[in-house]
Amino acid sequence: MSKSVLVAGSLFVSAVLVAVLASVLLWQPQAFAQGEVVEIAERVMDPSVQRWGFVAAALATTVGALGAAYAVATVGAASVGALAEKPELFGKVIILVGLAEGIAIYGLIVSVLILNKI
Template identity: 60%
Template sequence: MSRQILLVALMVLGVALLAGLTSLLVWQPGVFAAESHAGAGAMLDPQVLSWAYLAAALSTGLASLGAAYAVASVGAAAVGALAEKPELFGRVIILVGLAEGIAIYGLIVSVLILNKL
């Protein structure tokens, strides 16, 4: 039983790490672009841009890690509760949805960071 939990935890962490790296790679080409981005007519320092893109990627990646852990914990408890009382489905699905909302909050933060550029 503990080996299964460890395997599921490693798979969830792997997927969250992959999501974080993917978001970093999606925004990376803008960091090293030859032309600089102009926000409201001002030239931005490339180092500032690289930190902003890194912050956006980290907010998405770490929020995905937190959401993965929360969904794994709540989902396991939800399946156990549903096995005993199937009428709790409506309440349980709300709790799993709230845990998944953590990833959406991280995505919103990264969008807000990118809109400031």
């Protein structure tokens, strides 16, 4: 196996572990909250709606970050090859990598909008 496949696999496994840990903490709302705070939250909004809102926000951030990682890896590899041949393309290459990184920012913006509606 190549080194890049091992790195991608370990990143995927670590992302899955973080998602599982977040899910466990999400479905146990009283783990970090006091009873009085939970009672106030139950009067304001149905807890199942709130849980699915948190899941949607986490999914938006996760998918955005994974998409940005794939885009930066693809564009970055191509840009290094282009820079090896023509070093004067540096400015254009940086713009392309920045656009690929913007996908993660879009995911964060969507998750913040979702969390503001909860």
